[in-house]
Amino acid sequence: MTNSFGEYARAKLLFCIGTNMTEAHPVASYYAKQAVKKGATLIVVDPRRHALADYATIFAQIKVGSDVAFLNGLMRVLIEEELYDKKYVAECCENFDALKAKVLETPLEKAAQISGVGVEMLERIARTMAANRPGMAIYTLGITEHTCGKNNVMSVANLQMLLGNVGKECGGVNPMRGQNNVQGACDVGALPNVFPGYQPVAVPANREKFEKGWGVTGLPDKPGMMMPDMMDGLASKKIRAFYIYGENLANTEPNITHVEKSLAAAEFIVCQDIFQTETTKFAHVILPAAAWGEDEGTFSSSERRVSLVRKFKTPPGEARPSWWIFKELAKRFGQEWPSCSGKELWDNEVSVLAPAFGGIKYDRIQGDGLQWPCPNVEHPGTGFLHRDGKFTRGKGLFAALDWTPPAEVPDAEYPLVLSTGRRLYHYHTRTQTGRSGLNQMLPEEFADISPADAKEHGIADGEMIILKSRRGQVKIRAKVNERIPRGLVWTSFHFREGNANWLTNNAFDPETKTAEYKACAVKIEKVG
Amino acid sequence: MxxxxxxxxxxxxxxxxxxxxxxxxxxxxxxxxxxxxxxxxxxxxxxxxxxxxxxxxxxxxxxxxxxxxxxxxxxxxxxxxxxxxxxxxxxTGTHDCLSCEKNGGCELQNAAYYLGIERPSISLPALAPSLDGTSAFVSVDRNKCIQCGRCVRGCQNSVVNNVLDFGYRGQHTGIIFDDDAPMGTSTCVQCGECVQMCPVGALTEKKALGKARRWETRVVRTTCPYCGVGCQLDVHVKGEDVVRVTGTEDGSPNRGSLCVKGRFGYDFMYSEDRLTTPLIRENGELRKASWDEALDLVAAKFKKIIAESGPDAIGGVSCARSTNEDSYSMQKLFRAVLKTNNIDHCART
Incomplete structure (x- = not known):
């Protein structure tokens, strides 16, 4: 996020697109709802009229996968009616002419037709956003989990720059991260192209720095493989050993049949986890890790805040902190790593090697965490980025983008769109929530379908149905839900039974390799 | 001033x-x-x-x-x-402290202690029990409610779920869920804001029932293990067991508020299903192994594959649930030890 959660409550305008905040980030939604109570304008754009829409000033029920067309439509109105921030665009941004030419290519009627959001609504949203600046753009996986995910993200950024909303308090582009430490795992270099602190591996000076810091030579210079490519590499034998740490890939990745075929083809799989899962079935070695609360460390939240995680119990049996396991493996290759605790790893290694975290030390985050960039120990941390429109890269770069449809769209055989996500009472594959009493709140998964589709298929609320895609099928209980538009089916990946990923499409954004969990084609059949 | x-x-x-x-x-x-x-x-x-x-x-x-x-x-x-x-x-209520979950943390009890009130001076007939135990995680005892309204304002103004309100009139005034539904069948999502707001024992955590007196627990501040908001929690621990979780009142970003997962989803660490020893698969079956045996096997296998096919024949995915220090160590293992950049995690999904 360029900005911070606390700003939601003080914002003038919140533009929430592809975020089911009340379920996936409930505490963030409290702030958004508080802002509405204080008079803020809340614009919700989503294929489902989910709970946050109940608090919205404007709700636009967009068609799945039409975001770029919709956002280009808004920008067309802003440019045609000269409602955009001309001074900001001229002084702080570049490539405006290309953006302008691109958004003017498509008539508003066409944007309305693609997105399902009418011309008048497009105009109303654009005018409202122009009249209430700065506004915060907030999104989650509804924007990213598409084959055009990267373009969706850049379109949101285009819109916010056009409005002069980036680099301002209560503005910005704010993707909320799904898991507690996705931000952190990126921050500390669990990515194939960068060292900790987003320092590219391809830059010789960076490799030299880390070779010196780690006391090694010959760090690899070629960016590595992204996860979907590794999975495919298992089947092609390009990848012979696969080390899976705390991921239940057999349930979380799109097209489970394909995923399990890949995992079964692997020569050697190591799983490091706190439980046996559907994925550990494929493991040759399983290593027991300490869980949350059994070791000290830090998490980095979506707002770039590095906060302490403390220990309050000992791990069971022989389970050990994960850093200890990696350190022990390194020892077997002749490397003696110096750090022996979370504090030593962070204070003496991460924050020394990554300039953005240089000022974050354990003794400074005993209370509230600090938000990076925080380059030195006097630095108070950074609540919002690109202050006064002074972008990290210099000028904000507009991208001229075309809308592309999802990889698989409905047809005569599979006439419905399946979109997936998370529900309030569970987390991912329930390894944690399923063992914490939350099954009481949601004991089984269901598929949300519209009253119109239910009627057409003769399906009653609560009836078991078969949901089929080109990749698989599940038997699942139907929930007739008036918040779902005709033509859409919505479900989650929390339960093995009825898991949406038996159906989802393993098609990916070509650059980010993010899978299109939000759109594939399905059909409904009655049981028996 | x-x-x-x-x-x-x-x-x-x-x-x-x-x-x-x-x-x-x-x-x-x-x-x-x-x-x-x-x-x-x-x-x-x-x-x-x-x-x-x-x-x-x-x-x-x-x-x-x-x-x-x-x-x-x-x-x-x-x-x-x-x-x-x-x-x-x-x-006017049933404020018996002996087994009350709030004993030692009750603001009414503290006030009585400060003022030296041994027992109430007016003796009224005992109230009929008024327990609502219908919800998954919250116990409601209206006889202990002092109608301060903190839960109502928390529900309406802080989490803005608008479930709790005052209902009825005069001496019958009391808190209600929706149109006076039992908590368990109301639209309540069990975020527990009302429990944290309640100064007395009217709204308490079911999971904490009978687990510990307030003075037996120590409070450990930490960061929630669920979504990417990074809420600060106070874990109330007796020995090695979590008794309850509350939001850190002055902590950023959540200022004491939590959701149902953060407040009540903490039992998984204690599950009987936990992995407690390294396991090695032999002839299709998993068997227990020592750390040395398991780690030696992994190292030997990796060395063999690197020798035969080069380091890029190994791939790894780190855990977005674990700490920065753990993910840092894993990428260091891949880069500095195995000499491959084939390290990723689920950020793209």
């Missing part, structure tokens, strides 16, 4: 109330309906004080400070008035 409380000069800031300044300076005033997060209600009347130049007793929660203001919180008149309020509250 300064105000004088019980003859002592106390530093105060513009916009603060007398109660806030008193609390900041360790001066106890019984106050039940005020909470920093949901603000002034002026309902309970327990926080009465004398303010020089103002007629009658004042509710300290609602009077803004002025420079030089002189306040007295312990005069016989003040104490008598406070005592009457607390005495009436104790008389």
């Amino acid at each position: 300064n105000i004088i409380v019980n003859g002592e000069d106390l530093e105060a800031r513009e916009g603060q109330t007398i109660l806030q300044v008193a609390r900041e300076n360790g001066v106890f005033i019984p106050a039940l309906c005020f909470h920093e997060k949901v603000g002034v209600a002026g309902r309970c009347r327990a926080c009465l004080v004398e303010v020089e130049g103002m007629k009658g007793l004042q509710t300290s929660c609602s009077v803004p400070v002025k420079n030089g203001m002189t306040v007295r919180t312990r005069t016989p008149v003040v104490l008598e008035a406070q005592k009457l309020v607390i005495d009436l509250l104790l008389s």
